[in-house]
Amino acid sequence: MHWPTFDPSDEPLDVITKISHFYGDGVEFVIAGGGNTSYKNDERVWVKASGASLATVSPEGFVELDRAALAETFLQEFGDDPTAREAQYKDALNAARICPELGQRGSVESLMHHAIPGRYVVHTHSTQMNKLTCSEAGEDMARQLYGEDNIIWIPFVDPGYILSKVIHKALGEYTQATGRDKPRAILLQNHGIIVMADEPDQIREDTDWLLTCLADHIDHSATVISQRPIFMPAEATVSVINLVAPALRLLLAEDGIPKIVKFCDSPVVQEFVCDPDGKTMAGSGPLNPDQIVYCKSFPLWLDIDPAITGNQLTETLRAAIAAHAEKTGFPPKIVLVKDLGLFSVGDDSKAAETTRLMYTDAIKIMLTSRTLGDIHFLSQRDREFIDAWEVEQFRRKVAAAKGLQGRMARRVVVVTGAAQGIGNGIAGALAEEGAHVVLMDVNAEGVAQAAEELALRHGASRAIGVGADVSSSAAMADAIHKAVRTYGGIDLFVSNAGVLRAGSVIDMNPDDFALVADVNYNGYFICVQAVAPIMATQHHASSDCLSDVIQINSKSGLIGSDRNGAYAGSKFGGIGLTQSFALELVTSGIKVNAICPGNFFDGTLWSDPEKGLFVQYLNAGKVAGAKSVEDVRRSYEAKIPMGRGCTMEDVVRGILYLVEQRYETGQALPVTGGQVMLS
Numbered sequence: 001m002h003w004p005t006f007d008p009s010d011e012p013l014d015v016i017t018k019i020s021h022f023y024g025d026g027v028e029f030v031i032a033g034g035g036n037t038s039y040k041n042d043e044r045v046w047v048k049a050s051g052a053s054l055a056t057v058s059p060e061g062f063v064e065l066d067r068a069a070l071a072e073t074f075l076q077e078f079g080d081d082p083t084a085r086e087a088q089y090k091d092a093l094n095a096a097r098i099c100p101e102l103g104q105r106g107s108v109e110s111l112m113h114h115a116i117p118g119r120y121v122v123h124t125h126s127t128q129m130n131k132l133t134c135s136e137a138g139e140d141m142a143r144q145l146y147g148e149d150n151i152i153w154i155p156f157v158d159p160g161y162i163l164s165k166v167i168h169k170a171l172g173e174y175t176q177a178t179g180r181d182k183p184r185a186i187l188l189q190n191h192g193i194i195v196m197a198d199e200p201d202q203i204r205e206d207t208d209w210l211l212t213c214l215a216d217h218i219d220h221s222a223t224v225i226s227q228r229p230i231f232m233p234a235e236a237t238v239s240v241i242n243l244v245a246p247a248l249r250l251l252l253a254e255d256g257i258p259k260i261v262k263f264c265d266s267p268v269v270q271e272f273v274c275d276p277d278g279k280t281m282a283g284s285g286p287l288n289p290d291q292i293v294y295c296k297s298f299p300l301w302l303d304i305d306p307a308i309t310g311n312q313l314t315e316t317l318r319a320a321i322a323a324h325a326e327k328t329g330f331p332p333k334i335v336l337v338k339d340l341g342l343f344s345v346g347d348d349s350k351a352a353e354t355t356r357l358m359y360t361d362a363i364k365i366m367l368t369s370r371t372l373g374d375i376h377f378l379s380q381r382d383r384e385f386i387d388a389w390e391v392e393q394f395r396r397k398v399a400a401a402k403g404l405q406g407r408m409a410r411r412v413v414v415v416t417g418a419a420q421g422i423g424n425g426i427a428g429a430l431a432e433e434g435a436h437v438v439l440m441d442v443n444a445e446g447v448a449q450a451a452e453e454l455a456l457r458h459g460a461s462r463a464i465g466v467g468a469d470v471s472s473s474a475a476m477a478d479a480i481h482k483a484v485r486t487y488g489g490i491d492l493f494v495s496n497a498g499v500l501r502a503g504s505v506i507d508m509n510p511d512d513f514a515l516v517a518d519v520n521y522n523g524y525f526i527c528v529q530a531v532a533p534i535m536a537t538q539h540h541a542s543s544d545c546l547s548d549v550i551q552i553n554s555k556s557g558l559i560g561s562d563r564n565g566a567y568a569g570s571k572f573g574g575i576g577l578t579q580s581f582a583l584e585l586v587t588s589g590i591k592v593n594a595i596c597p598g599n600f601f602d603g604t605l606w607s608d609p610e611k612g613l614f615v616q617y618l619n620a621g622k623v624a625g626a627k628s629v630e631d632v633r634r635s636y637e638a639k640i641p642m643g644r645g646c647t648m649e650d651v652v653r654g655i656l657y658l659v660e661q662r663y664e665t666g667q668a669l670p671v672t673g674g675q676v677m678l679s
Helices: 012-024 067-073 082-095 110-115 127-133 138-146 161-178 200-221 234-251 267-273 278-282 289-295 310-328 349-373 380-388 390-401 421-432 444-458 473-487 510-541 565-588 613-620 629-637 648-660
Strands: 036-040 044-048 062-066 120-124 151-154 185-188 192-197 260-264 300-302 334-337 341-346 412-416 436-441 463-467 492-495 547-552 590-597 668-671
Touching: 012 036, 012 044, 012 062, 012 120, 012 200, 036 110, 044 067, 044 110, 062 067, 062 110, 067 082, 067 110, 082 110, 082 161, 110 120, 110 161, 120 200, 127 138, 127 185, 127 192, 127 200, 127 349, 138 151, 138 185, 138 200, 138 349, 151 161, 161 185, 185 200, 192 200, 200 349, 234 260, 234 310, 234 334, 234 341, 234 473, 234 510, 260 349, 260 473, 267 278, 267 334, 267 341, 267 349, 278 300, 289 349, 289 380, 300 310, 310 510, 341 349, 412 421, 412 473, 412 510, 421 436, 421 444, 421 492, 421 547, 421 648, 436 444, 436 473, 444 463, 463 473, 473 510, 492 510, 492 648, 510 547, 510 565, 510 590, 547 565, 547 648, 565 590, 590 648, 613 629, 648 668
Parallel strands: 151 185, 300 334, 412 436, 412 492, 436 463, 492 547, 547 590, 590 668
Antiparallel strands: 036 044, 036 120, 044 062, 120 192, 185 192, 260 341, 334 341
C-alpha cells in the first residue's frame, strides 16, 4: 500500500483515517486490528474505538473525548487492586466521551493519546521494532542507535492506566532534560512503538527512520546463529500432517463443534521448529499482550516419531493436550511439531489464520532478539494480568460475536466438480450456511476462479479451489492433503464430479463408455478412498464425531435410461458403492449416502437456447404436437407429480437433511418430485 495523498480539503479525521489504513494494511505493523491512532486539538481527542481495525476504520470509528475530563483522570487515585483500578479507569474514560449515545467503547489507551504531544499519534506493534523492544539489550541499543534526545524508552508496565501515567511522567522528565516538547518516538518494551507529529508526513518519516536504522544494525552487527535444519523425512510429513490436524480438530472441539486447524511450514517456522533451542524459546512465555490474547501464553511442543501409527498418535496427542491444559490452565492454540511445522487453532479459518500470523510474528522476533542480546519474555505476573484483563476479554467477545452462523457453521466441506453447474451451486449454498468450502475440479483455472468468487462473498479464508482429477488416486490424495493443510480436516465430502455420454449400446464408442465409468464410478471409489482415513481419524479423536460422504447420483441410478446406459450403469453402480461403503465405514463414524436428483430443467443441459435438450427434442420431433420449447418443457414437467423440475435448493435441502440425520446411512435419497419412488 502506498503512502496516502493528503488533500487540502481533508479534515483531520480524514487524515488520521488514511494514516490508520496505511499502517493497518500490512501485518508488519499490526495483526488482528491491533494498535491505535488518534487526532487531537486543544479541547478534544479522537481515538480509534476499541474493537475497530486500523485497516478499515472510518472517521466515524473514532471516539471523541473531552481532554479536560481526561486531564482530571490523571489526578484521580484508583487504588492498588488491578481489577478495581481498571474498572474505575474504564468508567472514567466512558465519562469523558462527548457522544456516549453512540455506544462506542474508547480505547483503553485514550488517556495515553491525550498525554502525548502532537496532533497525530500512531501506536503500532511493528515486528521489526519489536525485535529490539523484546531484547534484553534493547534499551541500551536503542539509545545508541537513535540518540538519547530522540527517543523515550518505557519498560513494560500494565497497559492502560498505568502505561498512560508512566508515559505522562516520562514526557515531563524528557522535556525538562532536553527542552523539547516531544521525542521522535516512544519505544515500549515488549509492546511496540509510538510516533507523534503535527504533520502526517512526519509520522512516515520518523517511522521509516526507526526501521531503517534498526535494519542496518541487524544486517551489519547482529550475530547470526546458524545451524543446518534437520527436517522430518519428506515421505513422512504428509502422513503426520494428515493425522495430527484432523485429530486436533476434535480433541480441541468445544460443544462438539470441531475447530479449524491450519498447518504452516514456512521457512521461518521451519527454522524455529528445527532449532536446537526452539523448544526452550517456545516454553519461555509470551513476548507481548497480543500474543497472549490470540495464542495464549504457551504453545504445545511435540516431538513425534514419524513411524507412529494413527491411533497411537491420536492417543499421544490426547495425553499431551491434557497435560498442557493441566499445566497452563488452557488448551493450546498453537501446536509446534519438532522438525515439521506449526498448527494453529481457531473457531473458524479467520481466527486460526490470525493465531498463525501472531505466533509467526513472535517467531521472527525471537529468532532475531536472541542475536541482539537474549530475549526478554513477559513475566508470569504480567502475562497473568493480560490474560485476566477485562479489556482483552472484551476483545475476545467482539471476535466471538463475529463468528459464523448457519447449519454448516465451522464445518469443512469438499465438493468435487465444483467449477460450475450443480457442484458450484452446492458449494455456494453450503458456504451460505457457514461452511468452509474446498472446491475441486479437473478444470484448475475454472475452480480457482469459482473459489475466488465465493471468497469475495463470504470472506477470503472461507473457500479455496483445488485442481484435481477424481479418476486419479495420486491427484485426489494430493487434493485432500491440501484441504487438510488449509482447514485441518473434512466433515462433509460431496462426490459430485461426473460426466454424461449418451448413446446406444449398439453404436456407442467404447472409449466414451470407459470415460463415464472412470469418472462416475471409479472416481467415486477413489474419492472415498482418499477422504475416509481423514474422517476416521476425527472419529477416533471423538467418538461422537460423525462425518458424511454424499454422492450426487441421479434418478438414472434408480431406473434405467433409454440410450443412456453408460451413465445409468455408472449411477446404479454408485448406489452399490454407497451401500457397501456405508457398511464398511460405519465403525469409523462415516455416514455414506447418495442423493438422486431429478432433471434440472433450468440448467444449461436442458434450457440452453442453442444446444439444450428442450431445443434438441423440439427439432427432433420427440414430443408429439410440440410447437415450441415451452411445449416440450411442459410435456416433461407433466411427467412429474409435483409438476416441476428439480432445483438446487431441493438438492441442498437433501444434503442438509442427510448430514443432520445421524441415524441414516447407505441410503439413496430421491429428489425427483415423486417421479421416481423407492420400493
